[in-house]
Amino acid sequence: MDWTLLTVQLLNGLQFGILLFLLASGLTLIFGIMDFVNLAHGSLYMVGAFFCATLTQWLDSFWLGLLLALPATAVVGVLVELIVVRHLYERDHLDHVLATFGLILVFDTLTQMIWGPDGQVIPLPAWLDGQVSLGDAIEVPTYRVAIILTGLAVAFGLFILVTRTRLGMQIRAGASNRKMVSALGVNIGLLFSIVFVIGAVLAGLAGMMIGPITEASIGMGNQIIIVAFVVIVIGGIGSIKGAFIAAILVGLIDIMGRSYLDVLFKMFMSAQNAETSAPAVSAMLIYILMAVILAVRPSGLFGPRGR
Amino acid sequence: MKSLTLRGWVTLVVLVALALLPVFVSMTGREFFLVLATRLVILAIAAVSLNLILGYGRMISFGHAAYLGIGAYAVGIPVYYEIYNGFIHIGIAVVVSAAFAFLTGLVCLRTRGVNFIMITMAFSMMVFFAFVSIEEYGGDDGLVIEVRSEFGQWVNLENDTVLYYVCFVSLLGILYLIRRIVHSRFGMVIQGARGNEARMQSLGFDTFRYRLVCYVIAGALCGYAGALLGNFTSFISPEMMDWTRSGELIFMVVLGGTSSLFGPVLGAGLFILLEEILSGFWLYWQLIFGIFLILVVLFAKGGIDSWLGRRPER
DSSP: OOHHHHHHHHHHHHHHHHHHHHHHHHHHHHHHHHOOOOTTHHHHHHHHHHHHHHHHHHHTOHHHHHHHHHHHHHHHHHHHHHHTGGGGTTSOHHHHHHHHHHHHHHHHHHHHHHHOSSOBOOOOOHHHHSEEEETTTEEEEHHHHHHHHHHHHHHHHHHHHHHHSHHHHHHHHHHHOHHHHHHTTOOHHHHHHHHHHHHHHHHHHHHHHHHHHHOBOTTHHHHHHHHHHHHHHHHOTTOHHHHHHHHHHHHHHHHHHHHHHHHHHHTTSOHHHHHHHHHHHHHHHHHHHHHHHHHHOTTOSSOOTTO | OOOOOHHHHHHHHHHHHHHHHHHHHHHHTOHHHHHHHHHHHHHHHHHHHHHIIIIISOOOOSOTHHHHHHHHHHHHHHHHTTOOBHHHHHHHHHHHHHHHHHHHHHHHTTOOHHHHHHHHHHHHHHHHHHHHHOGGGTGGGOEEOOSOOEETTTEETTSHHHHHHHHHHHHHHHHHHHHHHHHSHHHHHHHHHHHOHHHHHHTTOOHHHHHHHHHHHHHHHHHHHHHHHHHHHSEEOGGGGSHHHHHHHHHHHHHHOTTOSSHHHHHHHHHHHHHHHHHHHOTTHHHHHHHHHHHHHHHOTTHHHHHTOOOOOO
């Protein structure tokens, strides 16, 4: 067994899980409170990455780029909420799905008009670009460790926000009974907007963090958003805790499946069969996981019963 | 004889126009319209089949494009092994689609609301990734279907006009079938469960089984459309099953009007025409398309069908 490779893959899985959590936490909050299905969440992830790329190239500093791209993404989030999303809260899920599908087309095309069809590179500062050693002889990329630490910090902050602050109390109350909260004098419209923008910024942050690894490209959000939906469905819609656990689970299973499933398969089938079937099964692994979990618990691991 | 309503006139005019289109094409020699119309009719079949579950049953499936893909591969894979019999192709397409719908339906239909949307999408993505990773059938790059299905000497699909009429007659047959289903006792139970499931259950109907059968019928019909699509494009790739394709099918249904028999045909028609016209004159046509989609959702509730006057009492 190659321990270095195993450690690196575990870290990759963890890092993927953290990114998924940043996306899924916004999705699950928006869904839990507003009952709103936002397919365009992945577009904010893409927009964040593109803003960060351009600002980093202009200012020649990743940190300044990141710092300025966050409020810029928030502005886009506010605009989307004001112009489109706000008018859809009272509608049913079908309308949400369609309108946000339209938003995806708009975002992808606008991005192509502004930045052209090619991907944008986000250069990293030198000290983040190297390797860091963990224990004896195991080296891992510094930047991936940085993503994991940042993500954990954000997750912790979000957890404090939701469980320990007044805003968080209102968010949780809104998730369990919208009408009652507004009857008690909370400005539910404002609360919705705030939650939507928090979600947008978290999605943008995820895009900015992955940007230096994959580069910012058009449609980058359209695949990962589906995985993020898998995460919130597994975790149970509306639950931050569920989103966190499911995100890490899905991230680890996906990456480990891609790296080690063929080894596992070779134990009980011929090498050739294993080589051909392992990639197919590993790509489907998280969807199989979701199907199994929903078959056993139709509202997810930590979902509210009877929604 | 009853006088026709506006809805009846529109239906009649569209169907007659579709029926006479090849005559127009042979007179003017504009083959392009035949290609466009074939695509339109095939996607209309897919949209009509989706409407059976989405419109009448309120089961918002976001994975319907998977059946198009299954149907097309049901032509592509046998042809790859030099089996050209069209009855075998159609048979495989329908049976495999129905089996897939049955197995996934057992899981999907246990869930409600957004979970249903997401799990149907997840299953379609499983099919998508399965075909991406099967190198034998082209993987990511797709599979060229060299020969169209053979149905004996009378029906030669290699002739584009014949293929068109096969698609058109299939559309008519499937519209008739859906009409019969919707007005049958079975269809009434499905629509009753859309409005109030608990009530139908207390009347003694096992709504899960009714829904499952409905889901299987819709899947099988769309698999049939997929087999036609495979013949038409002579090429199949996993990209046809991407979740955005399923989104387009939903858009066609909603654009035309959910739970109206002919609405999805109009929706598919408008969708294809808009796509064709817009993509012709602007590189960034999808921007207009996206804005149009949002505007339809925000302001045009009920789709084209609702502009044609009130629905007759059933």
